[in-house]
Amino acid sequence: xxxxxxxxxxxxxxxxxxxxxxxxxxxxxxxxxxxxxxxxxxxxxxxxxxxxxxxxxxxxxxxxxxxxxxxxxxxxxxxxxxxxxxxxxxxxxxxxxxxxxxxxxxxxxxxxxxxxxxxxxxxxxxxxxxxxxxxxxxxxxxxxxxxxxxxxxxxxxxxxxxxxxxxxxxxxxxxxxxxxxxxxxxxxxxxxxxxxxxxxxxxxxxxxxxxxxxxxxxxxxxxxxx
Amino acid sequence: xxxxxxxxxxxxxxxxxxxxxxxxxxxxxxxxxxxxxxxxxxxxxxxxxxxxxxxxxxxxxxxxxxxxxxxxxxxxxxxxxxxxxxxxxxxxxxxxxxxxxxxxxxxxxxxxxxxxxxxxxxxxxxxxxxxxxxxxxxxxxxxxxxxxxxxxxxxxxxxxxxxxxxxxxxxxxxxxxxxxxxxxxxxxxxxxxxxxxxxxxxxxxxxxxxxxxxxxxxxxxxxxxx
DNA sequence: GTGTTTTTTAATGCATACATAAATAAATGC
DNA sequence: GCATTTATTTATGTATGCATTAAAAAACAC
Numbered sequence: 001x002x003x004x005x006x007x008x009x010x011x012x013x014x015x016x017x018x019x020x021x022x023x024x025x026x027x028x029x030x031x032x033x034x035x036x037x038x039x040x041x042x043x044x045x046x047x048x049x050x051x052x053x054x055x056x057x058x059x060x061x062x063x064x065x066x067x068x069x070x071x072x073x074x075x076x077x078x079x080x081x082x083x084x085x086x087x088x089x090x091x092x093x094x095x096x097x098x099x100x101x102x103x104x105x106x107x108x109x110x111x112x113x114x115x116x117x118x119x120x121x122x123x124x125x126x127x128x129x130x131x132x133x134x135x136x137x138x139x140x141x142x143x144x145x146x147x148x149x150x151x152x153x154x155x156x157x158x159x160x161x162x163x164x165x166x167x168x169x170x171x172x173x174x175x176x177x178x179x180x181x182x183x184x185x186x187x188x189x190x191x192x193x194x195x196x197x198x199x200x201x202x203x204x205x206x207x208x209x210x211x212x213x214x215x216x217x218x219x220x221x222x223x224x225x226x
Numbered sequence: 227x228x229x230x231x232x233x234x235x236x237x238x239x240x241x242x243x244x245x246x247x248x249x250x251x252x253x254x255x256x257x258x259x260x261x262x263x264x265x266x267x268x269x270x271x272x273x274x275x276x277x278x279x280x281x282x283x284x285x286x287x288x289x290x291x292x293x294x295x296x297x298x299x300x301x302x303x304x305x306x307x308x309x310x311x312x313x314x315x316x317x318x319x320x321x322x323x324x325x326x327x328x329x330x331x332x333x334x335x336x337x338x339x340x341x342x343x344x345x346x347x348x349x350x351x352x353x354x355x356x357x358x359x360x361x362x363x364x365x366x367x368x369x370x371x372x373x374x375x376x377x378x379x380x381x382x383x384x385x386x387x388x389x390x391x392x393x394x395x396x397x398x399x400x401x402x403x404x405x406x407x408x409x410x411x412x413x414x415x416x417x418x419x420x421x422x423x424x425x426x427x428x429x430x431x432x433x434x435x436x437x438x439x440x441x442x443x444x445x446x447x448x449x450x451x452x
Numbered sequence: 453g454t455g456t457t458t459t460t461t462a463a464t465g466c467a468t469a470c471a472t473a474a475a476t477a478a479a480t481g482c
Numbered sequence: 483g484c485a486t487t488t489a490t491t492t493a494t495g496t497a498t499g500c501a502t503t504a505a506a507a508a509a510c511a512c
Contacts, residue, residue: 011465036493047467048494056279060286062377069474069493084375087325091317099313149310151288155381237495262463273497274464295463295504459508469498478489 012046016054019044024063024074025164031076031226040072061158077166077226079218085159086214090207092156093140096147098200101191103148110192113142117184124178129171136177139184143203146191166226170217180206238272242280245270250289250300251390257302257452266298287384303392303452305444311385312440316433318382319366322373324426327417329374336418339368343410350404355397362403365410369429372417392452396443406432 010018020040023029041051055072058064065073077085107114116139123131137160144156183206190199236244246266249255267277281298284290291299303311333340342365349357363386370382409432416425 013465038493049466049468052495053279053282053465056282057286060283068495071493084377087321087375088318088377088381091321092314095313095317149313151310151314151385155314159377239495264463275496275498278465279495294465297463453512455510455512457508457510459506461504461506463502463504465500465502467498467500470496472493472495474491474493476489476491478487480485480487482483482485 011050013050013053016044016046016050017057020051020054020058021063021161024058027165027168029074031074031165034067034071034073036071062162077162079215082163082166082218083211083215085163086207086211089156089159090204090211092152093144093147093207094200094204096144096149096152096156097187097191097203098196099148100143100146101194101196101199103146104194105146105191107192110146110188113139113146113188113191116142117181117188120177120181120184124176124181127176129174132177133167133171136180143187166214169226170214173217173221174213180210183209237276239276239279242270242272242276243283246277246280246284247289247387250284253391253394255300257300257391260293260297260299262297288388303388305441308389308392308444309437309441311389312433312437314385315382316430316437318378319370319373319433320426320430322370322375322378322382323413323417323429324422325374326369326372327420327422327425329372330420331372331417333418336372336414339365339372339414339417342368343407343414346403346407346410350402350407353402355400358403359393359397362406369413392444395452396440399443399447400439406436409435 020029029035037048037051037055040055041048044051055064055066059066062075064075067073116135119135120132120139123129123135140160141157144153147153183202186202187199187206190196190202246255255261263274263277263281266281267274270277281290281292285292288301290301293299342361345361346358346365349355349361366382366386370379373379409428412428413425413432416422416428
């Protein structure tokens, strides 16, 4: 059998991280399910060593848990977890908004943020929920990037990962987020005008409201974990 | 040669994590220094495998960096890093203070927090800086614990680790933190009385001030990295 | 001496082997 | 039958070997 020799731009361990993430987000590795290292290794076509290293990383990111002899467990996210995560996101994103406003960006530098807002509007008009969710993610990621604190960026990315699956599950039981974009615009304006207090205050309120809506939904629908 | 058969309560990988942390905090593995996996493995009396796993974990915690062929680099902490870290700590600890106040604890449940404040007073009176630093750490850790958000706890612990070495280096060039404990008491009071807004506001101001003092010191003494 | 190519060295990334210990099944006693 | 012990299985944790390849050293040209 002839091996296809593809150029290896990534190490196997890196590939394992990416592929495991993809499997988790797609739900192929369901929340709460257990998987032996050997099984995952075979699935990814590599030995246990790089799989183990990848799993160790994903464990530190809170996506899974390695339990001796029970295999790798994909962590479910409970509504309590969701509350914790949203609280962290609220604080750190508000900080980012404040800092972004304090730094003072040009309209050009804020183009991506603005574009995300536009895309959300368009998606809402088209009732395209996935499109809206994608643009919303983009808005928040860009906001945090503009905040200029690499640690905040990292933590927010990590927490966002943890809720990503939940978002997919709740997307279709949510109300259309029409109010949401007014907040986004107001945050954008405050950043552009260089008004840190306003940027913080509005974004904070925005996030707290999002939290209430989401946790309310989860409880109403008895979704204890995702 | 007879092997001493000690009971192994921890895996080698866990031991490696603990010992590497200890070596880093003690400065035996100095910030900025490089160390080959083989060297560390020999030093810890185990093979490369568990050392590698430990290093992977510590990398995810921001204590070191694994660079192919260059070995494991113990990460220095620049004054910019310090600013980032303090900003994160400010936000998340303030959240914890607010939540702790909202939860409403009895005097008994707040005993450890109160004890830490007392110990700081005593240490200041005795001009025992290490003692003060230890009690200060204890205060902050307990505050965060009372906040009841496990993710906040984890992140704060991680960030605190990153500044731990810096604290040791700057401890003796700092002014005696006399004002500091008034803030601590006020935060304690607000939590005990169940006043979330006050708890948040005071702790936030306290942390921001600490940040200013520390970054000011670092720049004054031209300590670019630690 | 300086810049370029070739050779050598050696650190890592990964596969593999295996001892250990947990979990399960089988065997035994009553 | 049921409880208890023993045997068996098997997933992990770790050591080890090796191919790969980046970096260092050497050889070479000029």
